[in-house]
Structures are given as structure tokens and as C-alpha cells.
Amino acid sequence: MIKQTKEEEGDSLKLNFDQIETTCLPRFNGGEGKLLANLFTDARVKILRGRLEPGASIGFHCHATSCEVVYILDGSGKMITEEGEERLTAGECHYCPLGASHSLCNDSGADLLFFAVVPQQV
Numbered sequence: 001m002i003k004q005t006k007e008e009e010g011d012s013l014k015l016n017f018d019q020i021e022t023t024c025l026p027r028f029n030g031g032e033g034k035l036l037a038n039l040f041t042d043a044r045v046k047i048l049r050g051r052l053e054p055g056a057s058i059g060f061h062c063h064a065t066s067c068e069v070v071y072i073l074d075g076s077g078k079m080i081t082e083e084g085e086e087r088l089t090a091g092e093c094h095y096c097p098l099g100a101s102h103s104l105c106n107d108s109g110a111d112l113l114f115f116a117v118v119p120q121q122v
Contacts, residue, residue, distance in 0.1 A: 015040050015047065017038040017040075017049040018038075020038040020039065020040060020049075021038070022036055022037065022038055023036070023037050023038075023039065024036055025037055027059070028058050028059065029058050029059035029060070029061040029103075030059030030060070030061075031056065031057035031058045031059035031103065031105075032055060032056055032057045032105075033052065033053055033055055033056025033057065034053070034056060035050050035051070035052060035056065035058060036050065036051040036052075036053075037049070037050045037051075038050075043120065044119065044120050045117060045118065045119050045120060046116075046117070046118040046120070047115075047116070047117050047118075048115070048116045048117075048118075049073075049113070049114075049115050050113070050114050050115075050116060051111055051112065051113050051114075052077065052104065052105075052106040052111070052112040052114075053106065053111055054106055054108060054109050054110065054111070055106065055107075056105075056106050056112075057103060057104060057105040057106065058103055058104045058105075059103055060080060060101055060102070060103040061101060061102070061103070062099070062100070062101040063096050063097070063098060063099065063100055063101070063102075063118075064098075064099065065098075065120075065121055066098065066118050066119060066120060066121060067095070067096060067097050067098045067100075067118070067119065068095075068096040068102075068116060068117070068118045069093060069094070069095055069096075069116065069117045070088075070093065070094045070095075070096070070104065070114055070115070070116045071092075071093045071114060071115045071116075072088045072089060072090050072091065072092050072093070072094075072112070072113075072114050073090060073113040073114055073115055074090050074111070074112070074113040075089075075090065075106065075108055075110050075111055075112035075113055076088065076089040076090070076108045076110075076112065077104060077105050077106040077107055077108060077112045078104075078105050078107055079094045079102055079103070079104055079105075080102060080103040080104075080105065081096070081100065081101065081102045082100065082101055
């Protein structure tokens with residue numbers, strides 16, 4: 001799943017997601033359809049630009065060792081959490097704190113494009 005990595009700590013890095021190979025992840029975390037992902041990872045963070053086609057989802061999962069920030073770039077969908085559902089559209093952000101669970105679903109008729117950051121515990 002790792003498509004671009006950075007080995008040295010402390011160096012800054014410009015990421016161009018158009019130049020990172022797209023990986024197709026069917027039924028990601030037990031979801032429906034496929035997640036198309038451009039992923040950067042190193043020892044401290046995972047950064048992902050993802051696309052869910054209509055009807056696709058990322059399965060419900062717990063962030064037992066990290067938090068996650070999901071920013072919707074284009075399209076709309078819903079985030080399912082332990083508290084219920086929240087609608088998300090382009091320009092909106094969802095925060096999943098450490099220990100919480102969530103699932104992202106594209107229940108619209110167009111692609112859902114998002115950006116996610118998952119810091120790793122050190």
C-alpha cells in the first residue's frame with residue numbers, strides 16, 4: 001500500500017499526489033466497492049488522497065492507536081460514527097479522535113474525493 005516513502009526524519013517534503021501511483025484497494029477495511037488511493041507514508045504519518053466511486057465505502061474501523069483528519073475535496077457523502085451519521089460536502093472536515101470509530105460512504109451519484117491524514121504515535 002505504500003507508494004511513496006520518506007526515510008530521513010526532519011527533512012521537509014513536497015508531495016504531488018498526481019505523481020504518486022494510484023493503488024486500488026477493494027473492500028477497504030471491509031467496505032463496499034473500491035478505494036482508489038495515492039498514499040504517502042513515513043514513520044510519523046500517513047497522508048492519503050482517496051477517491052470513492054458512487055456506492056463505495058471505507059468499512060467501519062477503530063482508530064485505536066491514532067487519530068484521523070478527513071477533508072472532503074470534491075463531492076459529498078456521509079461519515080458514520082458511533083454517535084450516528086454526518087453529511088460531508090466539499091470544503092468540510094471530519095476529525096476522528098484517538099479511540100473512536102468511523103466509516104466513510106459515498107452515497108451520492110458522483111465520485112467522492114478526499115484527503116486524509118493519520119499521524120502515527122511515536
